[in-house]
Amino acid sequence: MAVKLHFSKGHGTGNDFILFADPDGSLELTAEQIRALCDRHFGIGADGVIRAVRSANLDAGAAALVENPGAEWYMDYYNADGSVAEMCGNGVRVYAEFLTRSGLAELAQGEILPIGTRAGVRDVQRSALGYQVDMGRWWLEDDEPLVSAKGLKVARPGLGIDVGNPHVVVALSDDAELEALDLAYVPVIDPEPVNGANVEFVVPGEPLIRDGVGHISMRVHERGVGETLSCGTGTVAAALAIRHWAGERAPDEWRVTIPGGTVAVRMFPTEEDGEHVSLSGPAELVFDGEVTLA
Numbered sequence: 200m201a202v203k204l205h206f207s208k209g210h211g212t213g214n215d216f217i218l219f220a221d222p223d224g225s226l227e228l229t230a231e232q233i234r235a236l237c238d239r240h241f242g243i244g245a246d247g248v249i250r251a252v253r254s255a256n257l258d259a260g261a262a263a264l265v266e267n268p269g270a271e272w273y274m275d276y277y278n279a280d281g282s283v284a285e286m287c288g289n290g291v292r293v294y295a296e297f298l299t300r301s302g303l304a305e306l307a308q309g310e311i312l313p314i315g316t317r318a319g320v321r322d323v324q325r326s327a328l329g330y331q332v333d334m335g336r337w338w339l340e341d342d343e344p345l346v347s348a349k350g351l352k353v354a355r356p357g358l359g360i361d362v363g364n365p366h367v368v369v370a371l372s373d374d375a376e377l378e379a380l381d382l383a384y385v386p387v388i389d390p391e392p393v394n395g396a397n398v399e400f401v402v403p404g405e406p407l408i409r410d411g412v413g414h415i416s417m418r419v420h421e422r423g424v425g426e427t428l429s430c431g432t433g434t435v436a437a438a439l440a441i442r443h444w445a446g447e448r449a450p451d452e453w454r455v456t457i458p459g460g461t462v463a464v465r466m467f468p469t470e471e472d473g474e475h476v477s478l479s480g481p482a483e484l485v486f487d488g489e490v491t492l493a
């Protein structure tokens with residue numbers, strides 16, 4: 200029987216998503232359905248799909264990841280190719296906007312909305328830019344893979360960073376090198392990470408630090424999608440990588456410019472869990488609709 204799906208379309212700095220509410224967890228889409236919805240010519244078109252499920256209705260595997268019982272809602276995130284991803288930094292802000300706009304959750308200024316993800320719980324609050332997300336901890340990978348990409352004259356070393364999902368960050372020398380990249384082709388990472396990775400190409404600002412704030416520009420090739428206008432977790436990984444390379448005098452406050460806009464990244468200490476990193480940026484819902492699932 201054909202199923203009608205009510206959806207909202209939204210984006211965070213041009214990274215766009217199809218969102219729908221499935222509070223009971225009864226409407227799991229197939230990878231084929233997700234690919235069809237995300238198709239920009241034959242479907243609605245999006246970089247990913249977000250299903251809003253109540254954490255209480257998750258299957259046991261997913262529920263185990265939502266260790267905070269306060270996370271009433273879970274962000275069930277899928278890339279445009281139908282694969283799952285652990286986290287989505289732009290998606291989680293757009294998800295907060297979707298939950299609050301549709302009356303499924305409340306979020307007053309200064310309050311926190313915990314959201315369950317495959318990478319654990321992420322705390323979201325309203326901010327001057329739209330929403331701020333506590334992205335939690337991260338891990339530097341031990342090895343430095345070589346990354347080659349179409350338009351890049353020589354392969355460059357990348358820094359592997361896990362911010363809940365996997366990233367490899369590559370530093371380029373200037374804007375001309377960034378613009379010359381053809382990210383319609385998948386960058387090759389050698390050795391290839393077992394679960395794949397999102398690849399960020401980053402250029403330091405000139406100057407890198409202005410009034411105590413670091414500035415970088417970035418383009419990204421997302422795992423399971425292709426080039427996108429923005430990747431929230433990618434901007435966080437890029438800021439962490441540049442701070443790592445810049446050494447002790449590098450700031451904890453960063454502005455990352457991507458083709459879809461600019462977001463803010465901040466590293467901050469926590470008492471109980473070491474250093475965390477936050478991501479702030481806009482989240483917009485642009486239209487609602489109904490589609491019949493094949």
Ligand SMILES: N[C@@H](CCC[C@H](N)C(=O)O)C(=O)O
Binds near residue numbers: 284
């Ligand atoms: N666009 C997202 C990241 C989405 C998941 C990514 N493609 C992956 O497979 O890890 C973001 O804003 O973080």
